[in-house]
Amino acid sequence: MATVLCDTVSMQRDAERLLKEEFKLNSYESRIYIALLKRGMNSKEVSSAAGVPLPRVYDTLRSLSEKGFVEQIGGVYEPILPSIAIESRISKLKATFEEEHAHRGNAKKTLVELLQPTYKRRPEKSQDPVLLKGLDSTGNRLLSILTSSKDVIFLVRKAIKVKEALKRYLELAPLGGKRVRIILPRQARLTKDDLELTKKLGIELAWYDNPILDMMVADEVDVMLGVPEPTNEEDPFSAIVIWIRNEAFARSTREALEEVWNSSSRSP
Structure with a gap:
């Protein structure tokens, strides 16, 4: 029994870490999503099961819903199947990265136009290593x-x-x-x-x-x-x-x- 409990805790810790590091969920989001995988719950049950203060449960559930990990059916919050939720999250992060990359490209062009003229090139002569x-x-x-x-x-x-x-x-x-x-x-x-x-x-x-x-x-x-x-x-x-x-x-x-x-x- 103790071994099973230890394995469960270790699994949850690893899952939380991956959700935070790779898929940009915060600690509360990770804990609530993992807790909901066991069964659908209302907000008070979520607070108790995930160890998240009730005032923070509401905004966290809303954020999880927007990110495609949770849906509300009546007064109960249900988790989205992990394979679907994570694949959707990957797609969203990819789109966000591409959008940010495009913005950085535009910013680079503007910065080069602003700053390049101020660069004073060093003469092509010997210098210290x-x-x-x-x-x-x-x-x-x-x-x-x-x-x-x-x-x-x-x-x-x-x-x-x-x-x-x-x-x-x-x-x-x-x-x-x-x-x-x-x-x-x-x-x-x-x-x-x-x-x-x-x-x-x-x-x-x-x-x-x-x-x-x-x-x-x-x-x-x-x-x-x-x-x-x-x-x-x-x-x-x-x-x-x-x-x-x-x-x-x-x-x-x-x-x-x-x-x-x-x-x-x-x-x-």
Whole structure:
């Protein structure tokens, strides 16, 4: 009996967590919906069964009804079948996301028009190395470099583990008329979607035995070097990237990567 009760409590806790985290119900909504699954109830019974204060039961039931989890039949509130309620909720969240995405796109256009003229571009001269940490800061700098460069070579090692994130930045970058080459480790296996995307973007691929680190050179200006943290070498998300803007260093780095490219195979 105790085991069954423990399993029930654990199930309810997991269900509440998923309803809140994945389907955007609040605590009261989650508890009331789960309580109603046992049987239909009036508002006072709901308060007692779900442990929700009666004054909050009314607005919570109204919210659940609007979200497609509950319906009122006479004075009794009945739950919608979970498979139907959750599928409907997914559809609603998807529509909301698409609407928000469209609004953000319009906001982006307005902000770029307002703020872009105020940006003062740095001169293309040597500067001290800059440490970038995390995918966001690294990705934003990469996007900026890709936007202003014409010929870019990547040497990939551990970055293959975060290829989905890197693909997003490559898709965002204006690559038309540019030459972008990626040298992959021999053991790397790309999916059909990966290959279709690189073909669509006009990216050239090659495979090389045992690349020593993650590296990128853009024109003869920018170099990015991936340096895993000693404390967490196997986690690519914790890597530090060093960005160097130095023409002499970029030129020598490009020469080295051109040699690697020329000695690489064009198939795995």
